[in-house]
Amino acid sequence: MNAAPADQIRLLDLQALDTRLGQLAHKRTTLPEHAEIASLEADLTQHRDLLVAAQTEESDTAREQTKAEQDVDQVRQRAARDQQRLDTGVGMSAKDLENLQREVASLAKRQGDLEDVVLEVMERRESAQERVTELTGRVESVQAKVNDAVARRDAAVAEIDAEAASVTKEREIVSASVPADLLKLYDRLREKQGGIGAARLNQRRCEGCRLELDITELNEVRAAAPDQVVRCENCSRILVRTSESGL
Structure with a gap:
């Protein structure tokens, strides 16, 4: 030729x-922001999963607390009715009164046990709420870092693409002369x-x-x-x- x-x-x-x-x-595909974003997004996914688990635990303990408080209230109401009957003693035999006294005592113990359960559930719920608050803050922090890295990557890509477009136009001119x-x-x-x-x-x-x-x-x-x-x-x-x- x-x-x-x-x-x-x-x-x-x-x-x-x-x-x-x-x-x-090559520069476009190997920007350090790509690896940074991938790492941050992996962290973000992990923290979001932990947050969902903590939110689920908080929700479960909230329902558990409601149920335990209802149980306490039912026992309290029943004990109050029995105590009222015991106080009046109308139409009751000595044996009935004795049995009722034992039931009132049993209900008092049952109420105390259930109130302990309520306190234990409340402590677990409070711990779950604190975990939710902590993880929410972590998710927001990592998300902010992701947003910053994405903004930096997009700016770098835009700059590279602008130069590539300029070089491509120049190449078209030079190649046309060959x-x-x-x-x-x-x-x-x-x-x-x-x-x-x-x-x-x-x-x-x-x-x-x-x-x-x-x-x-x-x-x-x-x-x-x-x-x-x-x-x-x-x-x-x-x-x-x-x-x-x-x-």
Whole structure:
């Protein structure tokens, strides 16, 4: 393939733009905020799960407390009725009064036991409420950190995308000035050779594979016409000759 030396040199400009686009794409996917957000979101999920568990416990103990207080109230009301009957003693035999006294005493003990249960449940509910308050604060704190990291990531991505858009426009202009067949070869090699399709021959060294050309290769390059498209024997990339090639 033949192409004017100026067109070949423009490949270096095109390569620089493509390299920058590759760098920007890599930078976009490896922003430190990505890992930071992933870590924070994992923490947030864990804290939310703990919060849900604490809220469930608080809700359960609230129902348990209500039930225990109702049991106490029922026993209290029954004891009050029995005590009233005992105080009046109307129409009751001595044995009935004795039995009623025992029942009142039993109800008093039962009421005391149930009140202890209420106190125990209240303590557990208070502990659950404190846990809910603590975890709510943690969730809010981690969420704030997530929001901050997301804002920083979005700002960084927007900046990268803006530069990438500018570089892409510039690439369109440069690529339009390169002959179609030369551009096709360059793009094919760039895709095959890890993003580099054309490399400068600098002081007898290919800047694509970083290997120095041997004497035979140098002689072949020296003998090539200025408009001949030369390829590196080692990496197959287009070798662009300049005044610094060392020929």
